[in-house]
Amino acid sequence: MINKNPPLLLSLACLFLVSSCGGGSSGTSSASTSSSTSSPTSVAATTLSVADALFHEKALSASGQLACSGCHTDETAHSTAANVALPLGGASMNQQVFRAAPSILYKAATPAFSFDAEGNAVGGFDWDGRVNTLAAQASGPLLAVNEMANASVADVASKVRRLSYFSDFAAVFNLPANPSDQQVFDTLLTALQTYQQIDPDYLLFNSKFDRFLDGTVALSSQEARGLATFNDPNKGNCASCHTSQVGPGGTRPVFTNFKYAALGLPRNTNIEANADSSFYDMGLCGPVRTDLSARTNLCGQFKIPTLRNIALTAPYFHNSSIATLSDAVGFYATRDINPTRWYPTVNGAVQKFNDLPAALRGNVIQTRPFGLANGATPIINAEDVADITAFLLTLSDDKTAAPGRPTVGR
Numbered sequence: 001m002i003n004k005n006p007p008l009l010l011s012l013a014c015l016f017l018v019s020s021c022g023g024g025s026s027g028t029s030s031a032s033t034s035s036s037t038s039s040p041t042s043v044a045a046t047t048l049s050v051a052d053a054l055f056h057e058k059a060l061s062a063s064g065q066l067a068c069s070g071c072h073t074d075e076t077a078h079s080t081a082a083n084v085a086l087p088l089g090g091a092s093m094n095q096q097v098f099r100a101a102p103s104i105l106y107k108a109a110t111p112a113f114s115f116d117a118e119g120n121a122v123g124g125f126d127w128d129g130r131v132n133t134l135a136a137q138a139s140g141p142l143l144a145v146n147e148m149a150n151a152s153v154a155d156v157a158s159k160v161r162r163l164s165y166f167s168d169f170a171a172v173f174n175l176p177a178n179p180s181d182q183q184v185f186d187t188l189l190t191a192l193q194t195y196q197q198i199d200p201d202y203l204l205f206n207s208k209f210d211r212f213l214d215g216t217v218a219l220s221s222q223e224a225r226g227l228a229t230f231n232d233p234n235k236g237n238c239a240s241c242h243t244s245q246v247g248p249g250g251t252r253p254v255f256t257n258f259k260y261a262a263l264g265l266p267r268n269t270n271i272e273a274n275a276d277s278s279f280y281d282m283g284l285c286g287p288v289r290t291d292l293s294a295r296t297n298l299c300g301q302f303k304i305p306t307l308r309n310i311a312l313t314a315p316y317f318h319n320s321s322i323a324t325l326s327d328a329v330g331f332y333a334t335r336d337i338n339p340t341r342w343y344p345t346v347n348g349a350v351q352k353f354n355d356l357p358a359a360l361r362g363n364v365i366q367t368r369p370f371g372l373a374n375g376a377t378p379i380i381n382a383e384d385v386a387d388i389t390a391f392l393l394t395l396s397d398d399k400t401a402a403p404g405r406p407t408v409g410r
Helices: 008-015 040-055 134-143 153-161 166-172 181-198 208-213 221-231 325-334 358-363 382-395
Strands: none
Touching: 040 166, 040 181, 134 153, 134 181, 153 166, 153 181, 166 181, 208 382, 221 382, 325 382
C-alpha cells in the first residue's frame, strides 16, 4: 500500500506518461498484463486502464449500483453529480450522506494533516482532514453504511476477487499469490490512489487562467477586475485562503492553502440528519472525525477546497447550502450586512450561523470580505461579486485540449 502522496512534480511527471483517461462503467477492463519488454508508456496505460475500471466499478458496492465515480462524476470535475445536492448510498441506495462529495481533482500537493506554528490545521483529505493519503481516503466510502456499504474488509475483498479482470488487477499491482483479504483490500486502495495520480484529467492545468499565466491569452476586463478584487487583501481577500500566486519554480497555483475555516454557513434543511435539531456537523471536531472532539475552538472548521473547476461543482460548500456560484460569492459579500438573505428569522431575531450550536458560533471567521468597510460601505459590492464570479469561470479545465505544463511557461 502506498503510504504517502508523491511530491507534486513527481506526480505530474507520472501523469504525462499517458495521454488520456480510460472510461466507462461496464465493470470490465480491456487491459492485459504487460510483459517485461513493455515500454514505460504502455505499462502506465495498462495500469491506468485497470485502475480506471476499478474507479467505475459498481460491483464493489453492497447495492451493486454505486461506484466511486457515482459520487465523483466526470462532468462535475469529479464532485457530486449534477442536480444532486447530497449523494445517496447504502445497501438499498436510500441513505443520504450529510456532506457533499467534493471535487477530487488537483489533490497531488495535499500535505498530511498537521497543525502549523500558529496552531492552524493544515492538510489531510476529506472535509475534515481525517486521512492523510488518497488511498486512505478511498477506504472510507467502501465501508461507510451510507455510501458503498460493504460490511467488512473481507466483504470488499470477495467482491474484488469476483471481478472478471481480477487477474489483470493482481498482475498490474503486484498482488502476491494467495493474498489475504487485507492485502486485496490494501491493493485496491493503492489502485484507486494510482488512478487519481496518473489520470491526466486530475491535473490538466489548461484553463483560460493557466493560458493567461503563460501569456498566450488575455483576460477580459471583467475577469481582470475580478482577479484584482480576488487578490486585494482589503477587498475580496479571497487569495488569503485560495492561493492564486505562482509557486516556487513556477508551479501553478491550485487555489487553496490547504487550511480550514468556519464560515458560518446556513443550515441546510434538505439534509435528513438535520431534522434532528441536536445534530450538528462541525467538521474538524466531529461527528465523523473523533480525535479532535475536545478541541471546541476547531468546531465548524472545514477544509478550504481548491477553486479550480469551481463553476462545475454546484451546489457549494460542505453542506450544499448555496445553489449557485454567484450566490456562493455573494454569501461572502452579504453574510453580515444582509443576514436575512441567508438565515431564518425566529421571533424577530435572525439566526446567524445556525448550523453551529449557539455556544460555538464565536468560532466563525470575521475577516474580510465579511462585514462593512468604514462601518457603512460594503467591502465588496454587487459589481465586485459579478467580477469575481467571471474570474472564477476562467478556472475551468478544457477537457478537449491537451494537458498543460505543471509549471508556468510556453
